[in-house]
Structure formats: C-alpha cells, structure tokens
Amino acid sequence: MKVTVNHLARVEGDGGIVVEIEGDKVKNVEVTIFEGPRLIESLAVGKSPEENASFTPRICAICSVSHKNASIRASERALSYPEPEKTYLTRELMHTGEIIESNSLHVFALALPDFLGYPSVVAMVDKYEDVVLKALELKKFGNKIMKLLNGKFIHGENATAGGFGKYPEEQELLEIKEEAEGLLPFMLSAADIVGGLEIPDYLEEETVFVCCNPADNKFGFWGDELIFSDGSVIPSSDYKEYILEKTVPYSFAKRSLYKNKPFTVGALARLICIGDRLTGKASEYYKKYRNDRWTKNPFYNNLAQAIELIYALEKIPGLVEKTIELEDPLRQLPGRTEGRGVGTVEAPRGLLVHDYNYKDGLCTDANIITPTAMNLDDIERYIGLAARNLNKQGKDPDYMAFEFEKIARAYDPCISCATHLVKVIKK
Amino acid sequence: MKDKPSLGVYSFTGCAGCQLAILDCEDQLVDIFSAANVRVFYEAMSNNDDDAKVDIALVEGSINTDEQQEELKAVREKAKILIAFGSCAHHGCVQAMANGDGKWEERFKKVYGDAEFTVAKPMETRPLHEFVKVDGWIPGCPPGASQMLKALTQLINGSPPTYTNSAVCLECKFKENECLLNKHIMCLGPLTMGGCGAPCPSQNMPCVGCWGIIDEANHASELKKLMEYGFSKEEILRRFRLFGGSDIVDKVSELLEAK
Numbered sequence: 001m002k003v004t005v006n007h008l009a010r011v012e013g014d015g016g017i018v019v020e021i022e023g024d025k026v027k028n029v030e031v032t033i034f035e036g037p038r039l040i041e042s043l044a045v046g047k048s049p050e051e052n053a054s055f056t057p058r059i060c061a062i063c064s065v066s067h068k069n070a071s072i073r074a075s076e077r078a079l080s081y082p083e084p085e086k087t088y089l090t091r092e093l094m095h096t097g098e099i100i101e102s103n104s105l106h107v108f109a110l111a112l113p114d115f116l117g118y119p120s121v122v123a124m125v126d127k128y129e130d131v132v133l134k135a136l137e138l139k140k141f142g143n144k145i146m147k148l149l150n151g152k153f154i155h156g157e158n159a160t161a162g163g164f165g166k167y168p169e170e171q172e173l174l175e176i177k178e179e180a181e182g183l184l185p186f187m188l189s190a191a192d193i194v195g196g197l198e199i200p201d202y203l204e205e206e207t208v209f210v211c212c213n214p215a216d217n218k219f220g221f222w223g224d225e226l227i228f229s230d231g232s233v234i235p236s237s238d239y240k241e242y243i244l245e246k247t248v249p250y251s252f253a254k255r256s257l258y259k260n261k262p263f264t265v266g267a268l269a270r271l272i273c274i275g276d277r278l279t280g281k282a283s284e285y286y287k288k289y290r291n292d293r294w295t296k297n298p299f300y301n302n303l304a305q306a307i308e309l310i311y312a313l314e315k316i317p318g319l320v321e322k323t324i325e326l327e328d329p330l331r332q333l334p335g336r337t338e339g340r341g342v343g344t345v346e347a348p349r350g351l352l353v354h355d356y357n358y359k360d361g362l363c364t365d366a367n368i369i370t371p372t373a374m375n376l377d378d379i380e381r382y383i384g385l386a387a388r389n390l391n392k393q394g395k396d397p398d399y400m401a402f403e404f405e406k407i408a409r410a411y412d413p414c415i416s417c418a419t420h421l422v423k424v425i426k427k
Numbered sequence: 428m429k430d431k432p433s434l435g436v437y438s439f440t441g442c443a444g445c446q447l448a449i450l451d452c453e454d455q456l457v458d459i460f461s462a463a464n465v466r467v468f469y470e471a472m473s474n475n476d477d478d479a480k481v482d483i484a485l486v487e488g489s490i491n492t493d494e495q496q497e498e499l500k501a502v503r504e505k506a507k508i509l510i511a512f513g514s515c516a517h518h519g520c521v522q523a524m525a526n527g528d529g530k531w532e533e534r535f536k537k538v539y540g541d542a543e544f545t546v547a548k549p550m551e552t553r554p555l556h557e558f559v560k561v562d563g564w565i566p567g568c569p570p571g572a573s574q575m576l577k578a579l580t581q582l583i584n585g586s587p588p589t590y591t592n593s594a595v596c597l598e599c600k601f602k603e604n605e606c607l608l609n610k611h612i613m614c615l616g617p618l619t620m621g622g623c624g625a626p627c628p629s630q631n632m633p634c635v636g637c638w639g640i641i642d643e644a645n646h647a648s649e650l651k652k653l654m655e656y657g658f659s660k661e662e663i664l665r666r667f668r669l670f671g672g673s674d675i676v677d678k679v680s681e682l683l684e685a686k
Contacts, residue, residue, distance in 0.1 A: 051666070051669060122471070125457060154447060154569050160632070247542035247544075
C-alpha cells in the first residue's frame with residue numbers, strides 16, 4: 001500500500017509525502033521537495049554585506065526578516081561592525097513583527113482549520129468570524145511592524161549591515177505599542193482555544209530540540225550560542241561540529257543530524273529549551289499548558305506558537321519605551337575587511353544559520369542552514385511512527401494521507417527555505 | 428449575473444512571497460475569495476482541484492527543473508489567461524543573476540557536491556515566457572498590494588491587467604525625497620519599474636532594482652554617471668545583475684564590451 005500526498009497544502013512552497021506500507025511494516029517514508037535548487041549560497045560569493053542583506057532574504061518571503069537579521073549578524077560579526085543599542089532594539093522589534101505575522105498566519109490560517117475540520121481559514125468565517133477576523137488583524141499588525149521598520153511587508157530594504165536607512169518616528173512607535181496592548185486580550189483567549197484542542201496521540205516519541213541561547217538568561221529570538229534540550233550549550237560558530245548535513249536523492253532539500261539523530265527546531269523547541277525564562281502572561285500560559293507530552297508530540301508546536309504570540313505582544317511595549325529614549329545612530333562602518341562570521345537567529349519555524357567568510361570586503365564563502373531543512377528528518381520520523389500506529393488501527397489510505405499532511409503542517413514547514421542548502425555533500 | 432471567473436494560483440521556484448502577498452491583503456482576502464471561484468491555491472487551502480480548467484492562472488516562481496517545464500505547460504493548457512506573477516516568473520529574479528555565465532554546473536556542484544537526485548533534473552533558472560505564452564505581468568518582488576489588487580480586479584472583470592511602466596524616480600520625486608544619486612549613492616531608481624511607491628529611497632536606502640527593468644532604462648548612462656562618482660565598472664555591473672535576472676544578460680554583455 002502506498003499512501004501519497006502529492007502536494008502539501010497550506011504550507012509555504014512545493015512539497016509532497018510518500019509512505020510505503022507492506023502488511024504491518026512501514027517500508028519507506030519520504031518527504032519530497034520539488035522546488036528547484038536556486039544555489040543562493042554560491043550567488044552570495046563575491047557580494048558585499050549590503051548586497052547579501054538585500055538578496056539572501058529572497059530565499060523565503062515568510063522568513064525574510066529572519067534571513068535579513070541572520071545575514072546582517074553574520075556579516076557584522078565577520079567584519080566587526082559596532083551595534084549601537086538603538087539599532088539592536090529596532091532589529092529586535094522588527095524580528096518580533098515577523099514572529100507575530102508568521103505565527104498568527106500558521107496557527108490560525110494554516111493549522112487551526114485542521115483541528116476544526118475546514119479546508120481553509122476563509123471557509124471558517126461563517127462559524128468563527130470573530131476569531132478569524134481578529135487573527136487576521138493580528139497578522140496585519142505583524143506586517144505593519146515589518147513595513148514600518150523595514151520598508152515593506154515582504155523584502156524591505158531599510159535594515160542592512162551597519163544599521164537602518166531611517167529609524168521610525170516616536171509617534172509611529174507609540175502606535176505600535178498601543179496596538180500590541182490592545183491585541184493582548186484577544187491573544188490570551190485565542191491561546192486558550194488552541195490549548196483546548198485535542199492533540200492526537202498516535203505519534204508519541206521523544207526527540208532532541210535545539211534553539212538559539214539568548215544572552216543574559218532571557219527568552220528571545222537570537223544569540224551567539226545554541227542550546228540543546230539535552231543540556232549542551234555550544235558557541236554558534238561551532239555549529240558544523242554538532243549539526244551534520246547530508247543529501248537524499250529524492251529531494252533538493254538537505255538534511256541535518258545531531259549526534260547521528262534527527263532533531264526538531266521551532267516554537268516548540270524554543271519553549272522546551274528556554275520556556276522557563278518567560279515572564280508575565282506568557283509564563284503563566286506556558287506553566288498552565290506545559291506537560292510531559294510536549295517533548296514527544298509535534299502537534300504541540302501550534303500551542304507553543306500561540307504562547308510565543310503572547311510573549312511577542314508583551315515584549316513590544318518595553319522595546320518601544322526603551323527605543324524612543326535613544327538618539328538615531330549613524331550608519332556604522334566595518335572595523336576590518338576580512339573574517340568569518342556566523343549569524344544564528346530563530347526564524348518563526350526555528351534555528352536559522354548564515355555563515356560567511358569575507359576577504360577585501362567581499363564574501364568568499366557562504367553556508368546557510370534553514371529550519372525546515374533541519375526538521376525534515378524528524379517530520380519523516382513522526383510520519384513513519386504515525387503510519388505504523390494508524391496502519392495497526394486499520395485506517396484507510398485517505399485517512400492516513402490527511403493525518404500525515406497534518407503532521408507535516410504542524411511543523412510549519414517552509415519549503416522555499418529548505419530548498420537551496422549547504423555544501424559538502426560527501427556520500 | 429455573470430458566473431464568477433475561476434482562478435488558480437500556481438507556484439514554481441522562488442520565495443513564495445507573491446502568493447504570500449495575496450494572503451497579506453488581510454482586509455480584502457475574504458472579498459477576493461468571494462469575487463472569484465478559487466480552484467487552486469495550495470498555500471491557502473487544502474481542497475485544491477489540480478485538473479480544473481481556470482479562467483485566470485497566476486503563476487509565481489521561475490522554472491529550474493525538467494518537471495517544472497512540463498507542469499507549466501500543463502497549467503498553460505488549463506488556463507484561458509496566464510499571468511506571470513512577480514519578478515521570478517517574469518525574469519527569474521535573484522536566482523537568475525548569474526545566468527549566461529556558463530558556470531551553472533560549477534555552482535551546482537559547489538552547493539550539492541556529487542549528490543545525485545531522482546526527484547527531477549535541475550537546470551539554470553529560466554522565466555516562464557521561455558516555455559509558454561504569457562498573457563500579462565504583475566510586477567514586483569513581491570507585487571505590492573495596491574498594484575496587485577488593481578490587477579486582480581481588472582482580471583476578475585475581464586480586462587487585461589495594467590502596471591506602472593515608469594521609473595521608481597517618478598514616485599520618489601512625488602515624495603519629495605532628496606535624490607540619492609545626487610549624493611553619489613548607487614541608486615538604481617532610474618532603471619527600475621515603479622509601482623512600489625519608492626519605499627527604499629524614502630528611507631534613505633538606494634533602490635536595488637527588485638521590480639525589474641523599465642522599457643526605456645538607459646543602463647549605459649547610469650553606468651557612466653556612477654563611474655564618474657568613483658564606483659568601479661565591476662561593482663556597478665554586479666549591482667545591475669543582482670535583481671535583473673535574464674533581462675539583463677544581453678545588456679551587461681554590451682556594457683562589458685563598450686569602453
């Protein structure tokens with residue numbers, strides 16, 4: 001028996017799933033990516049930090065600000081740019097905007113229809129109009145932040161190596177603060193809706209999680225260290241020693257292993273590794289819903305994304321207050337013309353690595369690893385586990401195909417990101 | 428009342444930002460789905476009908492495998508009107524920046540090593556019009572909301588989509604920005620399709636050329652000006668290519684040969 005999902009729906013990009021089952025054995029599970037390879041890393045060679053900040057985010061629209069921040073961090077570390085506090089805070093606010101936009105799109109528009117039995121978010125309008133409209137408002141708010149700080153919803157150019165072309169006006173920032181405060185009550189009630197969903201139990205197994213380790217023991221979306229759920233903490237620049245990349249013939253997306261095993265990145269990984277650092281309502285909700293199934297069941301990713309939305313809305317007022325106190329800094333210049341820099345950030349769907357070498361101010365070598373590429377092996381593992389259990393329960397192929405698609409979707413896969421990838425593929 | 432036109436959104440290689448730009452029209456999203464009979468839109472819904480004939484096909488992304496060529500031809504056969512939706516579909520965008528340099532295989536090896544693939548046969552990025560007839564274009568990386576909603580409204584009501592074919596400079600002047608070129612900053616506004624509202628120069632950032640080249644672009648003149656300002660020819664041509672895709676290949680060769 002072959003269970004096939006030809007084309008994954010409600011995910012970003014083009015991919016499919018094939019599961020082969022013989023009797024009570026699951027013979028093969030393949031998540032196929034059929035987007036063509038764009039060779040972005042090879043195109044980064046010969047470019048300046050500004051050019052890389054401009055074109056590498058085109059890897060992916062929905063993670064474009066994360067790619068922008070990862071690219072900037074890598075270039076600034078390679079060439080020793082100073083980072084004034086206002087620049088840092090403005091970047092953090094911009095990143096928070098992307099988390100809000102992307103998490104709300106995924107939780108409400110892409111994943112929630114699965115749990116409530118609808119083909120799309122638009123089809124949910126009749127019965128859940130209030131939730132749908134408010135969720136779209138939240139998504140729009142994330143976009144508004146990105147447009148204000150980066151110039152466009154998608155692929156703005158205001159943020160670059162050395163800072164910003166223009167910093168926002170105080171009044172514009174105060175509007176953002178007010179809107180964040182206004183949306184928080186909705187998000188608290190919406191998180192309870194997501195927290196109340198029944199989570200399927202046909203795929204439970206422990207895995208390893210990893211995310212950035214933000215400085216000063218805080219929760220956040222970047223850092224120069226990585227933290228694993230097994231307790232290890234490593235400098236980001238050593239990532240190659242811990243995360244091994246490989247290719248598979250049926251997909252243009254590369255895969256990654258940690259200690260020879262698949263691992264998971266994303267909102268769930270962040271809450272598992274550093275969720276105990278949350279404060280305020282986000283912490284309250286984390287404690288209310290955290291249970292021992294979280295480390296075994298990828299469906300909890302949707303709830304983790306909802307709790308991060310609370311964190312993001314609570315974070316904004318403080319960021320705005322600090323930012324408006326500070327003078328706009330001038331564009332910063334590099335302190336040297338050669339060096340290596342690794343920029344690790346948390347894209348909405350997980351750890352993102354940009355690693356550049358520069359000589360005479362131009363890039364000589366680039367390596368980028370995206371979150372979906374890291375998640376693919378675990379997505380296949382959990383689909384395989386689900387296939388064994390659902391097959392035992394005698395479920396038919398159509399039923400299974402729908403469940404497999406739901407599992408893939410729970411990871412919020414971003415296929416544009418996954419397709420491109422790294423080098424050094426020794427077979 | 429006339430039947431609602433049917434609409435399909437199809438995606439090939441790119442960042443999926445053009446589809447996302449539709450989802451980013453939060454205030455109009457429900458209206459779009461009510462005004463057209465949306466048959467295929469994988470990023471937004473799961474009840475897609477792949478075999479459906481559609482009145483309007485919006486196709487995002489560029490073509491860079493043999494299978495995609497066949498799929499694109501199949502979309503062409505199903506669609507009355509096929510629109511190149513965004514920069515990748517129209518001229519290949521960033522993944523086509525090195526087209527024509529003869530080094531694609533070398534770059535492929537650099538990224539993937541000797542790995543072999545059964546999924547499809549990869550190739551250098553090409554825009555849609557090299558394989559099928561394209562009936563219209565919605566420019567942008569990604570298309571901006573106002574221009575896209577106008578084009579969708581036109582298409583849904585049976586008119587061809589129209590777009591701005593004047594340089595970014597025009598909109599930049601309307602905003603009364605100080606000209607960045609006059610400050611000797613490498614701005615590609617004079618060469619680049621407007622319609623974006625000049626967000627980048629409005630934030631003191633030079634235009635990178637992401638919406639593609641306007642018909643009357645004068646690359647030779649901009650090259651000369653920038654060289655007078657002290658930029659090297661190599662750097663200028665590199666910037667011309669960054670977002671120029673396959674549209675820029677011949678122009679760059681001409682400029683390279685000119686003294």
